[in-house]
Every structure is written in structure tokens, then in C-alpha cells.
Amino acid sequence: MNIIETHELTKYYVRPGLKKRQTMGIEQVSFAVRRGEIFGFLGPNGAGKTTTMRILLDLIRPTGGTASVLGLDAQKDTVEIRRHVGYIPGEILFYEGMTAGDLLRYYEQLMGAPATRKGELVSLFDIPLDRPVKTFSKGMKQKIAIVQAFMHDPELVIMDEPSSGLDPLVQQRFYDFLLRERASGKTIFLSTHILGEAQRVCDRVAIIRKGRIAAIEDVAELRAKSGKRITVTFEGPVDEADIMTPEVRDVAPLEDGYVLHTGSRVTKTLRRIAALPVADISIEETSLEDIFMHYYDGDGDV
Amino acid sequence: MVMAMFEITRHEIRQKRKGIVTFSLFVFFFGIMMVAAFETLGAGLDMDELFESYPAFVTELFGKSIVSFGDFGSFITVEYLQWVWYLIVPAYLALFCAGSIAGEVERKTADILLSYPVSRQRVVLEKFLAAGAPVLLINGMGLAAILVGAAAVDVAFEARWAVYAFMQATPFLLVWVGAFTLLSVLVYNEKTVSTLSIGAVFGLYVLDVVSRLVEGVSFLGYVSPMHYYDPGRAMALNIVAWGGSIVLVAAAVALAFGAAYVFTRRDISG
Numbered sequence: 042m043n044i045i046e047t048h049e050l051t052k053y054y055v056r057p058g059l060k061k062r063q064t065m066g067i068e069q070v071s072f073a074v075r076r077g078e079i080f081g082f083l084g085p086n087g088a089g090k091t092t093t094m095r096i097l098l099d100l101i102r103p104t105g106g107t108a109s110v111l112g113l114d115a116q117k118d119t120v121e122i123r124r125h126v127g128y129i130p131g132e133i134l135f136y137e138g139m140t141a142g143d144l145l146r147y148y149e150q151l152m153g154a155p156a157t158r159k160g161e162l163v164s165l166f167d168i169p170l171d172r173p174v175k176t177f178s179k180g181m182k183q184k185i186a187i188v189q190a191f192m193h194d195p196e197l198v199i200m201d202e203p204s205s206g207l208d209p210l211v212q213q214r215f216y217d218f219l220l221r222e223r224a225s226g227k228t229i230f231l232s233t234h235i236l237g238e239a240q241r242v243c244d245r246v247a248i249i250r251k252g253r254i255a256a257i258e259d260v261a262e263l264r265a266k267s268g269k270r271i272t273v274t275f276e277g278p279v280d281e282a283d284i285m286t287p288e289v290r291d292v293a294p295l296e297d298g299y300v301l302h303t304g305s306r307v308t309k310t311l312r313r314i315a316a317l318p319v320a321d322i323s324i325e326e327t328s329l330e331d332i333f334m335h336y337y338d339g340d341g342d343v
Numbered sequence: 344m345v346m347a348m349f350e351i352t353r354h355e356i357r358q359k360r361k362g363i364v365t366f367s368l369f370v371f372f373f374g375i376m377m378v379a380a381f382e383t384l385g386a387g388l389d390m391d392e393l394f395e396s397y398p399a400f401v402t403e404l405f406g407k408s409i410v411s412f413g414d415f416g417s418f419i420t421v422e423y424l425q426w427v428w429y430l431i432v433p434a435y436l437a438l439f440c441a442g443s444i445a446g447e448v449e450r451k452t453a454d455i456l457l458s459y460p461v462s463r464q465r466v467v468l469e470k471f472l473a474a475g476a477p478v479l480l481i482n483g484m485g486l487a488a489i490l491v492g493a494a495a496v497d498v499a500f501e502a503r504w505a506v507y508a509f510m511q512a513t514p515f516l517l518v519w520v521g522a523f524t525l526l527s528v529l530v531y532n533e534k535t536v537s538t539l540s541i542g543a544v545f546g547l548y549v550l551d552v553v554s555r556l557v558e559g560v561s562f563l564g565y566v567s568p569m570h571y572y573d574p575g576r577a578m579a580l581n582i583v584a585w586g587g588s589i590v591l592v593a594a595a596v597a598l599a600f601g602a603a604y605v606f607t608r609r610d611i612s613g
Contacts, residue, residue: 098458101610120460128458134451138358150350151459189455 042112044197044228045074045097050106052092066092067252070106074230079223081243082232085329089252090232091131094199097230098128111196124152127190131201131232133182135174141185142170148189156192163188165218179206187215191222198222200231204238216242236329240264250333267327268305274298276318283317286310302331351456351466355473359439363477366435367484370427374488377423381415382496408575415498417579419489424574428512429548432481433519437540439477440523443470444606446533453611467528467603474520482509482516507577514591515572519544521598528606568594 052066067089074080082090095101097110099119108115110122135144145163149156163170166184177185183206190198204212219229219242233239239246240260248255268290274297281292284299286309291302297320303310307324314322356363409417444467447453456466486509493500523540530536547567554564564570571587 095611100454100457101612120462123458123460126458128455130451130454130458132451132454135455136354136358136452147350147354148455148459151456151461153460186455 042076043073043109044076045072045080045108045110045230047071047073047093047097047108048106050093050096050108051104052089052096052101053104065252067249070249070252070254072247072254072257074228076228077223077226078244079219079229079231079242081239081246082230082249083234083236083239083243083246083329084232084249085234088234088249090249091201092252093249094128094201094230094232097199098123098126124154125196127193127195127198129183129186129190129198129200129203131205133179133186133206135182135185137175138173140171140173141168141177144174144185145170145189145192149192152193154193158194159188159192162192180208180211183207184211187218195227197228197230200229202233203231204233204235234329236263236267236332237326240267248332255333263332264305266332268303269307270325270327270331271301271303271307271310271314271322272298272325273301273314273322274320276320279317284310284313286313302327349469349472351461351469352473355443355470356476359473359477362439363480366477367480370432370481371484371488373427374423374485375492377419378489378492378496378498380422381418381498408573409579414579415493415500416504416581417575420575420578423489424485424508424578427485428515428574429569430544432516433544434541435481436474436477436516436519437523437544438537440470440474440520441527441533441537441540443473443524444527444602445531445536446527448531448611449533457611463607464603467524467606468599471520471524471599471602474524475517478513478516478520482512485509485512501581504577504581507583508574511572511577511585511588512574514588514595515568517595518568518591518598521595521602525598525602525605528602528609531612 048071050070051068053063054066056062056064070089070093072080082093084090092101096103097108097115099116099122102116111125113122115122136147139147145156145159145168149159162168166188168181168185168188174182174185183203187203190200204215207215216238219231223229223244231243240263243260245257245259246263247257272295273284274295279298281294281299284301285292288303288306288308288310289301290304293300301310409420411417444453447456457463486505489500489505490502522543523536526536526539526543530539548569550563551567551569554561554567554570568591571590573587576582576584
């Protein structure tokens, strides 16, 4: 049994108004998440990641297609499903006038079962239980959201852009935490627009753009497609041939330099560049957009 | 977990406890003030003579079911019960209820709430019940003010008429709660819902008045909850009839379940 399974899931949003207008949320989205894996939905903002997750939790209803979670129908059996699922939404807002401890206790009551891991997680994420929630920073609220999602030790945790708002150190601790959870048998379905995050924690990713899935791949394949983007400007005219190495997959000229896309290895290329009169250089991770440009055609179809 | 029920109700009450207590105290002290006003004005001043000089419709407007202003029950009906229970309390409940669902969806706290194993129906019905707390407390405070006040100024007044009036006030107020809850699941904007709700309170009050004063449109009154609850009947006329209350109970239940049904069908915009 797949932990999550969707078939041709489609959602059109109806815009209110005199003329009935529809906007497409997602279209023909089909994928499956296996038990014990960390599966990522990778795509830019507005791609349809949140829409898909909200359908799985019956917060919104699909226009077409089917979705099942833990073998149960996502719409018909939603209350039963939610007994075994934790959720971290994209935007975290809590009730005013409560302390962190009150909040977690309320959620524990709503689950109708003891939150067996509450103590462990509260220490792990350093949650000050007596402080009122409204005094918390975005990062702290994110941590409370993580605790409430995991404290009942659910089989599946769905998280929408879970590391947004976390500072880099906490982010790393969070990724380590996710990997440990997976090791203990949990299934995690997360969404992100950050390629590096998907590569760090996911086993497989579905690449989604403009409401459609472009590809479903093992992270290893994704790594093979990504690499570095080097933007270099020179003090004098430099021939393209002077910087080309087998590492370079793509080169685009600038007025006074080049933008190079390489694989993950850059040694030869950097040596070549270093020998030349460099005015300025910046090296970044390949962006999601770059990958789309090179490996999937413009509008997200494979 | 032993108490696996009504967590949402209890949470809602806890969140709004300050407002509930403050408003209930206001209702109590306003009541005491009105009893004091009766003591000062009522016995001496002949409001009846004053009223006779006005055109008939003014008498109708204020004196729906009263005996005379010299009578304690009538005075309290006009100066306290009609103002407070017809207008002020429903307006307070409008603000109480508007945020209950529309506010949660708007503020996105509904997202985590509905990620827990609670059905949409349960959310609506538990929030409806939560408003029962201020309704009961406000009615209790009103009753206390009248009885305490009457005893303090030594007015001869049979307590049971006030008890009936407040018993009947409960389904009346719950109809408002039902209507506001229904609005709260239809429009996911707290400000709009509060405005519409308070508008409905005043609008239906006017409708009730118009239905009684204008020739040939008495049928309009059937839509207004005020048509089914008249505190003066018990307080002043000492008549107790439960027909209106039965209609109001049925309406409140229908509105609550109607709201639950609507909420079950809608998307929670994210």
C-alpha cells in the first residue's frame, strides 16, 4: 500500500464574479509516496504544491481525480486519516492569548490521544512553554508547528515549505531530525522551492510547475542534473574557447563575460578562469529555473 | 483522554472569556441602574399621561405589551429588556460569532485545526454551543439585576415573571447565534460578517416594528425573531405562552445544522 496515492488529481478554482472564470490549480497530478521515504514536491511558488497537499487533507476538494492517504479515500475518510497524519501548513498562525504550552495541550485534546512525544520534541526544539505565542518570532512559531505535527508520532507527516523562517543552523538540525524520523519508519511528504533542500533530505522528488508534474525522479538523478552557475566578468576580451572545459554544459555570453552552467565538478573550469584577468565572479547553485530550462521544456512538460 | 468532547467549545469560551465577563457585568449594572431609575421616576411621574399625548404609533413602538409605566414590569420591559435583549445583546453576539469561523479561516488558524481528526460539523456545532455560555451568563445577570434591584428598592414584584422572560430569552438569542454562525460559514471575512450581522439585528428590529405599525404588512413580522419573543408578555402582562419559544428553538437548531451543512461543503481557502 502506498502511503499517498493520487490519480489525475485536478483542481480548478472558480473565481467569483458575474462571468464564471476558472483558474487552474493543478491538472492530472498523479504520483505515489511509498512507506518510509521522504518524498518532495519541488517547484516554484504557485506551482500547485499547496493545492495538492490541501486536497490530501480535505481542506479543499478536487475538481477531478482521486487521492488516497494510508489506503483511505482522502475526502470520504478524512477524519480517520487525520488521526495518523501530522501537518505543517505553509502559513503558521496560532491563536492569540495562549502560551505555547496551552496551544500544544489544546492540539493534544483535539487528537483525542496522548501526545507521546511532546516532552521529547519540546526539549529538542527548545520551546519555552510558558511564553505567550504572540511574542514568538516566525522561526519559533515554525518550531511549535513542527512539534505539534510530530508529537503524536504519526505515520505520515505532510509539510508545506517547512524550513521557511528557520535560521540556517536550525534548518540543518531540522533536516537531521527528518532523516532520523525516516530512519525510524516515518513517511514524510514535503514541498519546497529550494533545490538544495530537496537534494539534502528527499529520496525522490516530483517536479511540479504550473499545476502539472514535469517529472518524478530519484534525488540522485536530480543531483546529476544540477551543479553550479558561474557568472564571470573579465577585464579584457576573453574567447569562449578559453574557458570551455568538459565540465561546462552550457555557456551564455555577457557584455564583458559569460554565464556558465557546469555539473557539480568545477575544478578544471575554475583553474582556466583563474588564469585569466577576472573582474568579478560569482558562483551559485543551479537554480530550479535553470534545471527547468535545460531538462524540461519551458512550460513544465517533460 | 477522558474529556474527549467539547474541546473546541471550551477553547472558544476560554479565548473570549474577558469579553464575556465584561459584557455580562455591563448587563448587570445597567439593569441595576434601570431599577434605580424606576424608583426615582416611575412611581411619581405619570409617564402614561405623557404618552397619551403622543400619536398612536409611538405608543405601539415602545409599548408592545405593557400595562403602564407605573408598573415595574412594564417599565423594566421598555427601559431595559427591549433595548438590551432586542439590540445590544444580539449586537454583542454578532461580534462574538463573526470571528468564530470566518475569523479562523481568514486568520488561517483553521488550517491546523482541521488537520486534526475533527469533522467540519463538529467544528460548527461546538462553536455554536460556545456562544451558549455568554447567552446563559447574560440572561443570568439580567435576571439577577432585576431580582436584586427589586428587592433593594422594595418593589412588589413576583420573581417568576422575570424567570419566564429570561427563559424565553434564551432560544431568542440562540436564533441570533445560529444566524450569525451561518453567515460566518458563508462569508470568510470577519469584518463583513460582523457588519452584516449587526445590520440584520437592526434591520429585523425595524421590520418587526413596521409589521406592527403599518397597515397590511403584518406578515413581514414572521421573519423577525422579535416577533416570537416579547419580554413584556411575561414581565408586564403576566402571560406565559411557549409557542413563540418553540418556533425559536426549532429555528436555532435549523440554523446551526444549516451552518454545519454549508461548512462541510466548502473549500477552506488557504
